[in-house]
Amino acid sequence: MAKGDFDRRVQEFMRGRNGPDDMTRVCTWVALALIVVYLFVPAWWLSVVALALIVYGWWRMLSRDVAARARENERFMGRLGPLRPWVSSPTGTLRERRSHKVLTCPRCGQRLRVPRGKGKVRVRCRRCGTTFEGRS
Ligand SMILES: [Zn+2]
Structure with missing residues (x-):
């Protein structure tokens, strides 16, 4: 066969x-x-x-x-x-974890994706508009 x-x-x-x-x-x-x-x-x-x-x-x-x-x-x-x-998608998630980091908005808890390796970043929450700093 x-x-x-x-x-x-x-x-x-x-x-x-x-x-x-x-x-x-x-x-x-x-x-x-x-x-x-x-x-x-x-x-x-x-x-x-x-x-x-x-x-x-x-x-x-x-x-x-x-x-x-x-x-x-x-x-x-x-x-x-x-x-x-x-x-x-285990491999996709692993790749994503290497290239991006998830920051959580201190005011509303919205999770925001930022590219890794950019040092300290200022991000604006897309849900409540709060601006905060985080490590990428
Ligand atoms: Zn927020």
Whole structure:
């Protein structure tokens, strides 16, 4: 069987199915983390939880009810809060953290992005108009 043939079969099989999404990725990473923990702390329930997460992740990937899975994913991502960018794009977030810094407005708490390495900067909050200084 040629490689292209296999790829086409996989594509055909995955058509109309949910495929890997953010929630599936989190399930897989948490499962892998639990397996690593299990190597040091061999508690039986760790392996059961890890296996359940992997099975659940696969079930999500192969599910044909794409709309329901998308809703679950959206709700799940909403609950993640500040972790959200790390889950949806870890490398992008890392690059962003290297090039920019986030300052918080002392008056209203608005978060403002400034480029790193510019020393002391004066910024004007775009929400409340307060001007304040911060290190970039
Ligand atoms: Zn402000």
